[in-house]
Amino acid sequence: MAFLNDNYLKLRAGYLFPEIARRVTTFCETHPDVARRVIRCGIGDVTEPLPQACIQALHKAVDEMAVRDTFHGYGPEQGYPFLRKAIAENEYRARGLDIADDEIFVSDGSKCDCGNILDIFGGENQIAVMDPVYPVYVDTNVMAGHTGPADEFGGFEGLLYLPCTSANGFVPELPAEKADIIYLCYPNNPTGATATRDQLTAWVNYALSHESIILFDAAYEAYISDPAIPRSIFEIPGARECAIEFRSFSKNGGFTGLRCAFTVVPKTLTALARNGERRPLHPLWQRRMTTKFNGVSYPVQRAAEAIYSDAGKEQVAALIQHYMGNARILRDACAEIGLDVFGGTNAPYIWVSTPPGIGSWDMFDIMLEDANIVVTPGAGFGSAGEGFFRISAFNSRANAEEAARRIIAMDFEKNA
Amino acid sequence: MAFLNDNYLKLRAGYLFPEIARRVTTFCETHPDVARRVIRCGIGDVTEPLPQACIQALHKAVDEMAVRDTFHGYGPEQGYPFLRKAIAENEYRARGLDIADDEIFVSDGSKCDCGNILDIFGGENQIAVMDPVYPVYVDTNVMAGHTGPADEFGGFEGLLYLPCTSANGFVPELPAEKADIIYLCYPNNPTGATATRDQLTAWVNYALSHESIILFDAAYEAYISDPAIPRSIFEIPGARECAIEFRSFSKNGGFTGLRCAFTVVPKTLTALARNGERRPLHPLWQRRMTTKFNGVSYPVQRAAEAIYSDAGKEQVAALIQHYMGNARILRDACAEIGLDVFGGTNAPYIWVSTPPGIGSWDMFDIMLEDANIVVTPGAGFGSAGEGFFRISAFNSRANAEEAARRIIAMDFEKNA
Numbered sequence: 001m002a003f004l005n006d007n008y009l010k011l012r013a014g015y016l017f018p019e020i021a022r023r024v025t026t027f028c029e030t031h032p033d034v035a036r037r038v039i040r041c042g043i044g045d046v047t048e049p050l051p052q053a054c055i056q057a058l059h060k061a062v063d064e065m066a067v068r069d070t071f072h073g074y075g076p077e078q079g080y081p082f083l084r085k086a087i088a089e090n091e092y093r094a095r096g097l098d099i100a101d102d103e104i105f106v107s108d109g110s111k112c113d114c115g116n117i118l119d120i121f122g123g124e125n126q127i128a129v130m131d132p133v134y135p136v137y138v139d140t141n142v143m144a145g146h147t148g149p150a151d152e153f154g155g156f157e158g159l160l161y162l163p164c165t166s167a168n169g170f171v172p173e174l175p176a177e178k179a180d181i182i183y184l185c186y187p188n189n190p191t192g193a194t195a196t197r198d199q200l201t202a203w204v205n206y207a208l209s210h211e212s213i214i215l216f217d218a219a220y221e222a223y224i225s226d227p228a229i230p231r232s233i234f235e236i237p238g239a240r241e242c243a244i245e246f247r248s249f250s251k252n253g254g255f256t257g258l259r260c261a262f263t264v265v266p267k268t269l270t271a272l273a274r275n276g277e278r279r280p281l282h283p284l285w286q287r288r289m290t291t292k293f294n295g296v297s298y299p300v301q302r303a304a305e306a307i308y309s310d311a312g313k314e315q316v317a318a319l320i321q322h323y324m325g326n327a328r329i330l331r332d333a334c335a336e337i338g339l340d341v342f343g344g345t346n347a348p349y350i351w352v353s354t355p356p357g358i359g360s361w362d363m364f365d366i367m368l369e370d371a372n373i374v375v376t377p378g379a380g381f382g383s384a385g386e387g388f389f390r391i392s393a394f395n396s397r398a399n400a401e402e403a404a405r406r407i408i409a410m411d412f413e414k415n416a
Numbered sequence: 417m418a419f420l421n422d423n424y425l426k427l428r429a430g431y432l433f434p435e436i437a438r439r440v441t442t443f444c445e446t447h448p449d450v451a452r453r454v455i456r457c458g459i460g461d462v463t464e465p466l467p468q469a470c471i472q473a474l475h476k477a478v479d480e481m482a483v484r485d486t487f488h489g490y491g492p493e494q495g496y497p498f499l500r501k502a503i504a505e506n507e508y509r510a511r512g513l514d515i516a517d518d519e520i521f522v523s524d525g526s527k528c529d530c531g532n533i534l535d536i537f538g539g540e541n542q543i544a545v546m547d548p549v550y551p552v553y554v555d556t557n558v559m560a561g562h563t564g565p566a567d568e569f570g571g572f573e574g575l576l577y578l579p580c581t582s583a584n585g586f587v588p589e590l591p592a593e594k595a596d597i598i599y600l601c602y603p604n605n606p607t608g609a610t611a612t613r614d615q616l617t618a619w620v621n622y623a624l625s626h627e628s629i630i631l632f633d634a635a636y637e638a639y640i641s642d643p644a645i646p647r648s649i650f651e652i653p654g655a656r657e658c659a660i661e662f663r664s665f666s667k668n669g670g671f672t673g674l675r676c677a678f679t680v681v682p683k684t685l686t687a688l689a690r691n692g693e694r695r696p697l698h699p700l701w702q703r704r705m706t707t708k709f710n711g712v713s714y715p716v717q718r719a720a721e722a723i724y725s726d727a728g729k730e731q732v733a734a735l736i737q738h739y740m741g742n743a744r745i746l747r748d749a750c751a752e753i754g755l756d757v758f759g760g761t762n763a764p765y766i767w768v769s770t771p772p773g774i775g776s777w778d779m780f781d782i783m784l785e786d787a788n789i790v791v792t793p794g795a796g797f798g799s800a801g802e803g804f805f806r807i808s809a810f811n812s813r814a815n816a817e818e819a820a821r822r823i824i825a826m827d828f829e830k831n832a
Contacts, residue, residue, distance in 0.1 A: 002596045002629040003538035004687040008700045018706070045489040050481045058478040058715070065673065066471045068812070072673040073461040108524055108675075108710070115708035119559060122419035139707045143535060180418045213418040257481065257488040257714040259524075271420040284424045290434070291555045292531035294524070297713050298673040299474070396484070 007145045012154055016135050016380035017043055020364070027368050034372050039403045041330070041391045042374040044189065044348065046254040048322060048396075050303070051315030054253060057306035061299035072298040077290045079106025079262070083301045086308045087262055091247065097234045103266055103282070105289055106304075108296050110219045110248040110261040114183075115140035117215060117244065117263070119292070120284040121181060121271070128160040128179035130172055132190055132381030132388075134217070137183045153383045163384045164191060166342065170351070171199045174206045182207065184233075185217035187224060190381045190390040191351040192343015194229045200236045207242035213271060213281075214243040219261075222252035222320055224346045240266040244281075251348065252316050253307045260296050260304045323348050326400035327393035333404035334391070337412070348393040351378070355412040363389050371406040423561045428570055432551050432796040433459055436780070443784055450788050455819045457746070457807045458790040460605065460764065462670040464738060464812075466719070467731030470669060473722035477715035488714040493706045495522025495678070499717045502724045503678055507663070513650045519682055519698070521705055522720075524712050526635045526664040526677040530599075531556035532708070533631060533660065533679070536700040537597060537687070544576040544595035546588055548606055548797030548804075550633070553599045569799045579800045580607060582758065586767070587615045590622045598623065600649075601633035603640060606797045606806040607767040608759015610645045616652045623658035629687060629697075630659040635677075638668035638736055640762045656682040660697075667764070668732050669723045676712050676720045739764050742816035743809035749820035750807070753828070764809040767794070771828040779805050787822040 020042050028035035050058075064070035078084070084104040092099035107113050114136055127146050129137050138156060141147055148157030155161060160179050162172030170193035171186075184203060186195040195203075207214050216233035224231050233243045245264040249255035265285045270278040296304075306312045331344040334352045344350035354363040360377035367373045367389070378388030393400065436458050444451035466474075480486035494500070500520040508515035523529050530552055543562050545553050554572060557563055564573030571577060576595050578588030586609030587602075600619060602611040611619075623630050632649035640647050649659045661680040665671035681701045686694040712720075722728045747760040750768045760766035770779040776793035783789045783805070794804030809816065 001627040002687040003540050004689060004695060004697060004700060005536050005538050006690045008536060008703060009689060009695070011703060043490065047484070047487070047489065049484050049487045052482070055478060055482045058481075059475060062471060062474040062478065062715075065466045065474075066468070068463070068465050071463070071465045071670075073463065073670075074459070074672045108713075111710045112708060120421050120424060122421050124419050136707060143704070143707070211417040254487075254489075256490045256710075259710065259713045271418040273420055273425060274422045279420060279425070281420060284420060287424060287427060288559070291552060291559070292528060294527045294672075294675065297524075297675045297716055299478075299715070300713050 005143070007143055010142050010147065010149050010156070011139060012150060016376070019380070020374065020376065023364070024368065024374055037372045038368075038374060039372065039395070039399050040374045041395060041403060042376050044251070044392045044394055045256050046251065046394050048254055048319055050254055050258065051307070051312055051319065053306040053309050053312035053315055054303040057302045058299050061302040065298065075295040075298055075301070077293050077295045078102075078286065079104065079296065080298075080301050083305050086305050090308045092232065092234065095232070097232060098240070099234060099264060100267070103264055105263045105265060105285060106296055106301065107261050107263060107289070107293065108259040110217065110246045110250070111136055113246050113261060113263045114215070114217060116288065116292070117285070118144045118146075119288050120281060122274070125180035126160060126178055128162055128175060128182045130164050130183065130185065130188070131161040131383060132164060132378060132385030133183070134185060134189050135381065155383060161382065161384075164188070164193070165384060166340070169193060170342065171195045174202060178210060180212050181215060182212055183215045183217065187220040187347035188343070189220065190349055190376065190378065190385065192347035192349035193351070194224060194226070194346045197228065197230050197236070200230055200233060204233070204236045204238045204242060208238050211272070212242065213269070214239070215246070216243050217246045219246060219248040220251055220347055221247065222316065223324060223348050225324070226346055229346055234264070240268045242269065244269065249304050249307060252320065253304070254319060255300075255304070258300050258303060260300050322397065323393045326395055326397060329400050329404045330391050330393060330407070333407040336408055337410060344393065350391040350393065352389050352391060354387055354389060358412070360386050360389055371403075371410055373403050373406060421559070423559055426558050426563065426565050426572070427555060428566060432792070435796070436790065436792065439780070440784065440790055453788045454784075454790060455788065455811070455815050456790045457811060457819055458792050460667070460808045460810055461672050462667065462810050464670055464735055466670055466674065467723070467728055467735065469722040469725050469728035469731055470719040473718045474715050477718040481714065491711040491714055491717070493709050493711045494518075494702065495520065495712065496714075496717050499721050502721050506724045508648065508650065511648070513648060514656070515650060515680055516683070519680055521679045521681060521701060522712050522717065523677050523679060523705070523709065524675040526633065526662045526666070527552055529662050529677060529679045530631070530633060532704065533701070534560045534562075535704050535708070536697060538690070541596035542576060542594055544578055544591060544598045546580050546599065546601065546604070547577040547799060548580060548794060548801030549599070550601060550605050551797065571799060577798065577800075580604070580609070581800060582756070585609060586758065587611045590618060594626060596628050597631060598628055599631045599633065603636040603763035604759070604765075605636065606765055606792065606794065606801065608763035608765035609767070610640060610642070610762045613644070613646050613652070616646055616649065620649070620652045620654045620658060624654050627688070628658065629685070630655070631662070632659050633662045635662060635664040636667055636763055637663065638732065639740060639764050641740070642762055645762055650680070656684045658685065660685065665720050665723060668736065669720070670735060671716075671720070674716050674719060676716050738813065739809045742811055742813060745816050745820045746807050746809060746823070749823040752824055753826060760809065766807040766809065768805055768807060770803050770805060774828070776802050776805055787819075787826055789819050789822060
């Protein structure tokens with residue numbers, strides 16, 4: 001008799017984004033007259049075309065696949081040397097950070113890596129997540145059996161939730177409890193907050209003294225313009241001994257539909273085996289990737305490489321500038337009607353307080369019904385997200401401007 | 417203190433193909449004069465360029481990604497409806513098999529799916545694998561903690577090994593022991609054997625009566641030319657209640673470097689929860705894929721769709737004919753020098769008995785040193801593979817012909 005993984009039955013049915021999609025579909029079906037007016041500022045998906053440098057690299061690589069002598073079959077599971085080198089060189093060594101080519105593992109997405117990384121850890125670790133939190137961190141731990149059941153607010157027994165509030169600038173305080181594996185995400189999804197060098201240093205020191213590991217999700221690092229804000233956890237001394245970093249081409253090059261990301265596992269990072277021995281994690285992740293993954297599509301790896309060409313760098317900078325221009329417009333609109341706004345200056349997300357007396361999901365419905373704007377309710381990211389909603393800056397300029405006009409025209413008095 | 421997954425420490429260091437790569441590299445370094453002569457008939461990687469229909473689809477999709485109005489960001493994690501429909505229609509419904517579009521889950525590779533599928537099963541299942549076996553089935557179960565340690569022959573405690581021998585035509589007998597999850601792979605990698613309708617019917621009936629689940633790997637189905645041999649487990653009545661099928665575009669369209677595959681999870685397939693309830697597995701796999709995966713690259717999905725165009729079908733047929741022509745040439749060469757040969761008629765692998773007194777790995781070394789041909793030692797696939805080696809037909813015609821000439825010229829007397 002085959003048994004299923006009972007942990008899946010603990011998951012809540014409505015994963016945040018499917019629930020949003022369901023509400024939007026229902027709204028559009030019941031309001032066909034305004035369905036075309038709906039502006040989506042919900043999911044963090046890019047809207048602008050790929051950089052021309054990537055387009056050219058893709059065409060060239062496709063042509064190589066058409067000819068026997070230049071055809072590429074299976075590549076190295078961890079990524080082609082040309083891409084691992086371009087990443088290590090441009091993202092790290094050029095910034096004075098000591099990361100070797102073979103510490104870079106190229107993958108098909110940060111979401112995948114954030115989930116798959118749990119494969120190499122034992123079940124006995126105390127897991128800490130930020131609250132509000134990117135749901136994938138929580139759900140993959142539930143699936144792996146690291147939690148008990150969910151409570152009525154959607155929190156899972158056994159996880160250590162680290163509240164991120166306006167009081168702490170959305171960077172959690174160090175916990176009194178032990179935390180073996182700690183997810184940190186900066187620039188943050190969903191709050192758009194960034195962490196200062198001092199704050200990250202405190203976390204690295206916590207991890208070193210507790211022999212914990214930080215899983216640092218830096219998928220949005222390209223949006224940091226303030227030179228004082230660290231773009232990589234490896235800017236913090238000691239991080240090579242306690243951190244894994246997740247990075248993506250989705251939000252800089254616009255690769256959400258193309259699929260390419262990478263994870264940095266330093267060779268100096270260790271964890272405990274049950275016999276008490278410390279072992280490096282690099283060979284475990286290498287084994288995981290070579291056994292359960294078969295590499296990223298060759299043309300896509302060439303496109304990722306092209307991001308590091310001179311033209312690619314310029315085109316990516318223009319994309320970031322475009323989205324951050326949207327962020328400013330949307331941020332200003334929310335501020336103009338008196339809402340408290342956070343984020344949106346070094347991140348493509350704006351985190352907005354709901355008006356007094358209006359909950360996150362109610363605000364979602366109001367925005368959809370009154371302004372025909374899709375946002376993401378803060379409560380969908382965890383209980384500390386109640387009282388907030390997230391606006392994504394990923395949009396055309398025209399949509400961002402129109403959304404701003406509609407926000408400014410909103411009348412919260414009638415809903416309060 | 418962060419703990420690692422101790423199960424990884426049970427894995428043997430030398431995964432088969434890295435060990436082969438190591439020996440080949442060493443040989444080439446110590447024999448630079450013949451390094452260029454080496455013909456690789458080891459790993460099952462395609463050598464011929466992509467079908468033109470796929471190349472055209474790729475270029476077109478890349479151009480779409482260059483323009484805002486036709487740009488594609490995140491797609492559905494399970495695959496675009498256009499591809500799920502093309503697959504269900506062409507692979508199943510056109511052959512009279514009842515598979516719905518949404519029972520098709522598009523992924524970036526069968527290796528990935530074969531490993532990831534374990535996510536949705538409980539740890540209490542008795543796992544059965546064929547011996548010889550594709551190593552990924554075993555290693556992913558070791559990683560998931562479904563086994564004890566390895567014995568001196570590389571077999572893992574707790575797995576039920578089903579011997580596949582020339583006596584049973586490389587199709588295992590039904591076990592006396594209980595088996596909850598059973599991996600079957602036909603056409604088989606590594607033996608090149610196929611299973612008859614009666615043999616598969618016996619297995620489906622076993623699974624139905626024991627409430628087991630068959631994980632059916634049909635990555636090589638395109639190589640079946642005998643109309644009597646089933647190409648899908650779903651040709652067997654009752655399979656919708658007991659089987660998951662893995663399929664790939666790697667070996668028909670030559671997508672090993674492009675990355676696209678699919679898994680079929682029928683909505684009628686159930687497994688037991690711990691409370692004794694039967695639950696469908698389809699929602700679990702859907703949840704797994706939407707949470708831990710983000711879809712296949714859009715241009716690659718368009719390329720996969722193109723395989724089902726009239727031109728695509730013709731071009732794939734020509735590729736299969738090419739590789740099967742190689743298989744015949746290599747098979748005949750081995751037979752000519754008196755070796756027992758199996759497979760190679762409805763599969764791109766030829767499974768060859770080693771001469772008396774020569775073990776698998778010794779034969780690997782002899783083939784490399786004397787004929788400069790890389791094969792795969794049968795023992796690398798499990799203890800029942802000892803006394804065999806695998807030749808892959810994935811090569812250029814010129815290489816296959818040259819390899820055949822060298823095989824025919826070999827003198828086993830001196831090695832016996």
